[in-house]
Amino acid sequence: MIKRCPFEVKARDGAARTGAIATPRGVVRTPAFMPVGTGATVKAMFPEDVKATGADILLANTYHLMLRPGAERIARLGGLHHFMHWDGPILTDSGGYQVMSLAKLRRITEAGVTFQSHIDGATIELTSERAVEVQCLLGADIQMVLDECTPFPATHDEAKMSLELSLRWAERCKVAFASLGQEGQALFGIVQGGVYPDLREVSSRALIDIGFDGYAIGGLAVGEGQQAMLDMVEVTNVILPHDRPRYLMGVGTPEDMLAAIARGIDMFDCVMPTRSGRHCQAFTWGGRLNLRNARYADDPAPLDAESACPAARYERAYLHHLVKSGETLGAMLLSYANVQFYQELMARTREAIAQGRFAGFAEDVQRRYRASGDTDED
Known part of the structure; x- marks a missing residue:
């Protein structure tokens, strides 16, 4: 598999590592924290000030942007980078988290997720193919597969069914990305499995078999507690490839990030700095x-x-x-x-x-x- 965002590990200290992810819009130094620009803005900050903080990469959200102002509109206006006045790399979340957080407004099927828009009540369908299409219309440098963020608590059987659905969606995302992705863009897989080590291993190995440019660990920091989160990070990172970036989604506090870095994580995002x-x-x-x-x-x-x-x-x-x-x-x-x-x-x-x-x-x-x-x- 061709690496679309080459990752170089430059130094290690135990399991902790520092390196660089190369993208056409710039190098992302790792460990990296991505400020969250969900709706094409890091709340209460000028883009120039975000850049001045030393941020190499931002996160934006597929679900929110496809609802407002719309991916096709952003594409017509020159793409997300131009639209939000940010010339560095952008990673887009696929919308999988909203599958969990907007549970009262959605229905999950094999095809994907049908949402009731929280803005105007309109019915929106988000499939694997549409998630990739939207991210490509936005022009995201690093894109995420559509997944179901397994809620906590969940039984072993519930977590297993959830991750299996996410794996089938991931395969479809890769097929869609092969035809829609542009040169230099990358697609990351997302490991699920709740708080069950055996399921995290199943998910990790299946995603490696599919083959992605990087791997995220999802479905954590959703109420399971720090130790359970770190246990899942540890068992997952033992399996994930050493030559690909590892991204712990939705984390977090300084303490959590440092503990996760000690276990081999390279990338983070969280709304905590701006929300706080x-x-x-x-x-x-x-x-x-x-x-x-x-x-x-x-x-x-x-x-x-x-x-x-x-x-x-x-x-x-x-x-x-x-x-x-x-x-x-x-x-x-x-x-x-x-x-x-x-x-x-x-x-x-x-x-x-x-x-x-x-x-x-x-x-x-x-x-x-x-x-x-x-x-x-x-």
Whole structure:
């Protein structure tokens, strides 16, 4: 199989590794965190500021964009990169997560998923072929197969039936991609199987037999708890090819990402940095901060003196004032600072792996976050 996004591992430290994914629109340095631009925007941030944080790649969502403004419209307007003013690589989620999260609005069959649009109630059909077609119309550099994100909890039999359906969809996605994909675009498979090691192995080996440019681990961070998630990551990564990127979908906190990197994960995405920013929470090198708290009303210190982010230089007292007053600027500044913190965390992680000191670095960050514990006070 031709590798459409060549992946080079440059250094290892235990199971942790740092490397690079080559795409026509630029190199993605790994471990990498992808800011989430679900609807063709990273919420509350200018594209130029997202780029300035050090992000190499963004994530956008097939389901949301096919509903509004529509994949065909975006294609007519020059493709997703031009549309959202982002010239770097973009990975698109297939919409499989919405299969789970919008359970009251959908019906799953062998053909695919029939949704009732959450926007206007219209009936939308998302098949394997349509998922690939939409992602190709958008012009995504890395595309994901359509899958069913197995909910938690699920019995062994339920998880088995779910992953088998996802595998059949994955085969159809690869066939569709062979005719619709453009030079330089890549297709990733998604491992399912719930919290059952034997099913994760079945899914992994079947996807390897089909053959993909990279492999994602899906169906985690949905309520199973950190240890169960990490156990599934560990058993899956033992099987997945060493020369392909490994992507843990929908994760997460700094602690979760570092623990997953220690087990061989290369890529992450999560709405947490921007969602937390809009809810007055900051990720800093000193730990989590809740800027609603009264303790910051007279605090002249910068949000995070250790960060290079311009937004992190604003005083905590001023940020407290903004969030208490409901000013939009507060959400913008905290989102910017959070996204940059995540990028700085990845950059320092890559450096630590290359220098053979990842375990100590990860423990230091995790210790700071265990000690912070900033919660609501007022």
